[in-house]
Amino acid sequence: MTDLYDLASKDRLAFWADQAKRLFWHKPFTKTLDWSNPPFAKWFEDGQLNASYNCLDRHVIAGNGDKVALLFEGEPGDTKTYTYSELLSETKKAANALVGLGVQAGDRVAIYMPMIPETIIAILAVARIGAVHSVVFGGFSSESLRSRIDDAQAKLVITADGGYRKGKAHPLKEAVDQALADGNCPSIEHVLVVERTKNEVSFGPKDLWWHEALEAAASEHVAVGFDSEHPLFILYTSGTTGKPKGILHTTGGYLTGASYTHKTVFGLKSETDIYWCTADVGWITGHSYVIYGPLVNGVTQVIYEGTPDSPSFERWWQIIAKYQVSIFYTAPTAIRTFMKIGREIVDGHDLSSLRILGSVGEPINPEAWNWYHQVVGGSRCEIVDTWWQTETGSILISPIPGAFKTKPGSAQRALPGISVGIVDENGVPVERNVAGYLTIDEPWPSMLRGVWGDPTRFKETYWNKFPGKYFAGDGARFDEDGDIWLLGRIDDVIKVSGHRLSTAEIESALVEHHWVAEAAVVGAKDEITEQAVVAFVILRQDEIADAPSETDIAKILRDWVTQKIGAIARPRQIMVVTELPKTRSGKIMRRLLRDVAEGKPVGDVTTLADSSVMSAINDKLHSGASD
Ligand code: WTA
Numbered sequence: 248m249t250d251l252y253d254l255a256s257k258d259r260l261a262f263w264a265d266q267a268k269r270l271f272w273h274k275p276f277t278k279t280l281d282w283s284n285p286p287f288a289k290w291f292e293d294g295q296l297n298a299s300y301n302c303l304d305r306h307v308i309a310g311n312g313d314k315v316a317l318l319f320e321g322e323p324g325d326t327k328t329y330t331y332s333e334l335l336s337e338t339k340k341a342a343n344a345l346v347g348l349g350v351q352a353g354d355r356v357a358i359y360m361p362m363i364p365e366t367i368i369a370i371l372a373v374a375r376i377g378a379v380h381s382v383v384f385g386g387f388s389s390e391s392l393r394s395r396i397d398d399a400q401a402k403l404v405i406t407a408d409g410g411y412r413k414g415k416a417h418p419l420k421e422a423v424d425q426a427l428a429d430g431n432c433p434s435i436e437h438v439l440v441v442e443r444t445k446n447e448v449s450f451g452p453k454d455l456w457w458h459e460a461l462e463a464a465a466s467e468h469v470a471v472g473f474d475s476e477h478p479l480f481i482l483y484t485s486g487t488t489g490k491p492k493g494i495l496h497t498t499g500g501y502l503t504g505a506s507y508t509h510k511t512v513f514g515l516k517s518e519t520d521i522y523w524c525t526a527d528v529g530w531i532t533g534h535s536y537v538i539y540g541p542l543v544n545g546v547t548q549v550i551y552e553g554t555p556d557s558p559s560f561e562r563w564w565q566i567i568a569k570y571q572v573s574i575f576y577t578a579p580t581a582i583r584t585f586m587k588i589g590r591e592i593v594d595g596h597d598l599s600s601l602r603i604l605g606s607v608g609e610p611i612n613p614e615a616w617n618w619y620h621q622v623v624g625g626s627r628c629e630i631v632d633t634w635w636q637t638e639t640g641s642i643l644i645s646p647i648p649g650a651f652k653t654k655p656g657s658a659q660r661a662l663p664g665i666s667v668g669i670v671d672e673n674g675v676p677v678e679r680n681v682a683g684y685l686t687i688d689e690p691w692p693s694m695l696r697g698v699w700g701d702p703t704r705f706k707e708t709y710w711n712k713f714p715g716k717y718f719a720g721d722g723a724r725f726d727e728d729g730d731i732w733l734l735g736r737i738d739d740v741i742k743v744s745g746h747r748l749s750t751a752e753i754e755s756a757l758v759e760h761h762w763v764a765e766a767a768v769v770g771a772k773d774e775i776t777e778q779a780v781v782a783f784v785i786l787r788q789d790e791i792a793d794a795p796s797e798t799d800i801a802k803i804l805r806d807w808v809t810q811k812i813g814a815i816a817r818p819r820q821i822m823v824v825t826e827l828p829k830t831r832s833g834k835i836m837r838r839l840l841r842d843v844a845e846g847k848p849v850g851d852v853t854t855l856a857d858s859s860v861m862s863a864i865n866d867k868l869h870s871g872a873s874d
Contacts (some may be wrong), residue, residue, distance in 0.1 A: 249721050251356050251647070252650075255663035256663075259666075260280055262664050263280070264279045264291075264864050266506075269503075270359070271296065271300060271504060272472070272851075274295035274296075276499070277294075282690055286690075286705070286706060286717070287696070288694060289476050290690075291475040293475075294475045295472030295475065296499055297375065297470040298539065299338060300470040302539065302543055303335040303542070312330060313330050314331050314409075314545065315329070315330055315552050316330060316331045316333075317548060317551070318521075318547065319551075320552045321551065321553075322412065322414070322552045327364060329364055331545070334364075337461070338372050339467060339468035340464045340465070341457075342375040342376050342468045343464035343466075344461055345373065345376055347460070348455075348460070349402070350373075350402060351376070351378065352376060352477075353378065353379065353477075354378045355400060356378050356379070357380075357381050357382075357392070357399070357401040358370060358373070358381070358383065358404075359392055359405070359406045360405065360406060360419065360528070361385055362528060362549065362552045362553075365441045367537070367542075369405045369439075369625070371542075373536070374480075379399075380481075381396075381481040381482070383483070385410060385417070386527075386696075386697050388422065388812055389421075389424075391811075391813055392426045393426035393432055394490075395491070395493070396435060396721065398483075398493055399699060400437065403439065404427075404435055404439070405438075405439045405457070406423045406440055407420065407441040407443045408440060408442075408444050408446055408448045409445065411557075412553055412557070413554050414443035416446045418446065419452055419585070420438075420743040424451075437453050438453050439457050439460060440454070440456055442456060442457070442458060449627075460669075468731065475500065477497060478498075479496050479501055480495075480496055481495055482496070482635040482637055485748050486738075486740065487739045487740065487749060487751060488753045489514075489754070489755035489839045490752070492708075493699030494638055494699075496693065496695060500640075500691075500694070502576055503693065504535075505539040505640065505641045506543035506544055507534075508540065509543075509544055510544050512605070512633060512692040513574045513648070514649065515544055520546055520573045522547070523540055523566070523567070523574070523576070524548070525551065525555075525578075531635075531636070535640060535642075549566060549572060555585075560592050561595070563581075564592065564593055564595070564598065567600070568596045571600040572602060573600050574604075574605070574625060575601055576604075578607055578608040579606055579609050580608070580745050583775045584614045586596075586615060586618045586622075588765070590618075590622045593622050601628050602628055603629050603630075603648055604624050604629070605633055606619065606631070606632045608746075609735075609742045609745055609777045611632050611656060612656060616624065616632070616656055617655055631647075631653075633645040636720075639693065639719075641693040643661060643665045643667065644658045644662065644667065645659065646659045647660075648659065658732075659730045661731075662729065667688065670683050674713040674714075680727060682723070682734055683723065684712075685718075685719045685733070686719065687717040688717075694710075706833065722737045727843075741778045742778055743776050743780060744775075748768065750766040750768040750769060750837070753812065754766045754768045757782060757784060757804060757807070761790050762786050762790050762800065762806060763784050763786065765784070765785040765832055766782055766784045766785075767782070767784075768783075769781050769841040770841070780818040781807075781820045782804070782818045782822070783824050784823055786800070792807040797823045800823060804818075820844070822864070822867070824864050826857070826860045826863065828861050829855065829856050830855065832857075843868060849861050
C-alpha cells in the first residue's frame with residue numbers, strides 16, 4: 248500500500264489516470280485533467296463511458312454473471328438474491344421502460360424509495376440512459392420532496408407503495424401524491440410505483456406500476472457511452488442557508504473516485520468478500536458505497552431494508568452471521584447505541600467472518616472506536632475511520648488497512664492522490680496540534696462539479712474563503728505524527744445520527760409557523776446521536792390568543808418541523824423564550840445557546856447587546872419551563 252502513496256506523490260495525475268483506467272471506457276480518454284478554469288474541473292474529458300455498464304454488463308461479459316451481486320434482506324424477513332446477470336436484465340428492462348416514458352439523456356428523475364433491490368435497479372436504469380438521478384431520502388417529508396423535484400425540474404418520480412421500517416409499512420406514494428397535489432411539481436410527467444408493502448395507494452392519471460412497465464418493456468438494451476463530464480446525479484444536502492443545495496456529480500471522475508476508494512480503503516478481495524454498508528441510498532454513502540463503488544468492483548453485498556432494532560437489536564448481528572459478512576461499514580451513532588445497550592447483544596453471534604470495519608459520517612470518539620474494535624471486531628479487525636462529504640463524492644481521509652498503525656479517534660491520512668491542508672483564518676498552514684480549517688488543496692476526480700443551477704453558490708461556499716483551495720467546512724488538527732483529527736463542523740451544519748442538517752433550514756421551517764416570530768436552532772452535544780436539534784423560539788403573542796401551554800406549543804412545533812422537513816430534523820427540545828442573545832450588530836450568539844442546551848455554564852456574554860438575556864433564559868431553564 249505504501250506503493251500507492253509513492254506512486255501518487257511522484258505523479259498525481261498519472262496516478263489518477265491509472266485509477267480511471269480500471270473502468271471500462273467506451274471511448275478511452277487522452278486528457279486527465281483540465282483545471283484551466285478553476286473551480287470548474289474537467290476530468291478525463293474526452294473519454295466516454297456508461298456508469299451502468301461499468302456496474303453490470305462488464306462483469307457479465309467477463310464471465311462473472313452468476314456471481315451474486317445483492318443479498319437482500321427485507322425487514323419482515325423476506326429475502327431475495329440477485330446475480331449480476333439478473334441485476335443486468337432487470338436494469339435493461341427498466342431502462343427500456345424509462346425510455347418508453349419519454350425520459351431522455353440529461354433529464355432528471357427523482358427517486359423516493361425504501362432500501363430494496365428495485366431502488367438500485369432504478370438508479371442504474373436512470374444512469375444507463377444518461378438521465379440524472381436525484382435520490383430523495385424516504386424519511387424526508389412531502390414538502391422536502393416537492394422542493395427537490397422543483398429545483399431539479401424532474402420529469403419522473405420513481406417511488407414505492409411503501410417500505411418496511413420498525414415493523415410498519417411506511418408510506419411513500421402518499422407523500423409523492425401530497426408533493427404533486429394541487430398542480431404542484433408540474434415538471435413531473437409520470438410516477439412509477441414499485442409494489443412492496445401492498446398497502447392501499449391511490450392511482451391517478453400519471454401513475455404506473457413498475458412491474459407492469461417492466462413486463463411490457465423489451466429485454467435487450469445496449470448501453471452507450473456518455474461523456475466523462477456528463478451529469479450522473481444530483482444529491483441535495485444541507486448547507487449554511489435555509490435551502491438545501493443540489494450537489495452535482497458527473498460520470499467518469501465520480502466513478503473513478505468511488506471505485507478506487509472502495510477497493511483501497513476496504514482492502515477489497517472481490518472474490519471472497521461479503522460486504523455490507525448500512526447506509527440508505529438516500530445519502531451519499533449509499534450512492535458511493537452501496538451502489539457505485541461496490542458494483543463497479545463486482546462484490547457481493549448485503550442490502551437490508553429496515554432499522555437495526557427490528558424486530559430486535561439482534562438483527563444486524565444476525566445478518567452478519569447469516570451472510571458471513573467480512574466488511575462492515577456503518578456510522579458511530581449506531582455503535583454508540585449498541586454500546587449503551589451492552590455487549591451481550593453482540594456477543595451472542597458468531598461474527599468471526601468480519602475482517603474490516605468502517606466508520607463514517609461523524610467523528611468516532613475513542614471509546615466507541617475501542618468498543619467497535621473489541622466487541623464487534625473481536626480485537627482482530629482493522630478499523631477504517633473514513634472522512635468525506637456529499638461534495639467530495641468519495642472518501643478522502645482514511646487509514647488504509649495494513650499501511651500503518653491505526654489510532655482510535657483519528658481518520659489519519661489523506662488517501663493517495665489527495666492533498667489536504669489545515670490552515671488558520673488567513674489561510675496560513677497551522678502548526679501541529681493547533682486546530683484550523685480543513686482544506687483540500689488539489690482537485691480530485693470525484694469532486695462536486697457544482698451546485699445545481701447555482702454556479703455562484705458553488706464558488707462562494709467552497710472556493711472563496713481560501714482562494715485556490717476547497718474549504719470543507721470542518722475543523723481539524725494534525726497531531727505530532729502528522730495524523731489528522733477531525734473536530735466537527737465549524738459552520739451551521741449539524742450532524743444528527745450521521746444525518747446532515749442545517750440549523751438555518753430548521754429555523755426557517757419554524758418561522759413559517761404563524762406562532763413563531765423568531766427562532767434559533769443549535770446542535771447540542773448528544774451522547775448517542777453526536778448532536779441533537781435544540782430550538783429556541785420567540786412567540787408572537789398576538790397569534791396565540793387562546794394560549795395553549797408551553798408544552799403543547801413545543802409539541803406542536805416539533806411536529807411542524809417533522810412535517811416540513813422530516814422526522815430526522817425533529818427538535819429534541821424546543822424552548823420558548825422572550826428574547827434571543829444577540830450581539831450589538833444583531834447576530835444571534837448561538838454559542839451561548841449551545842451552552843444552555845448542553846447544560847454547561849454560559850460562556851462570555853460581554854459582547855451581547857443586552858447581557859441580561861442569558862440570565863433570563865437560564866432562569867427559565869432551571870425553573871423547568873421548557874418542553
Ligand atoms: C462529517 C457523509 C469526522 C464532516 C459522508 C463532514 C466526519 C460531514 C466523518 C459530511 C469522519 C463525515 N470523521 N467527521 N469520519 N465523516 N464527517 O455530506 O463534518 O452527509 O463535513 O457526508 O460529515 O456529511 P455528508
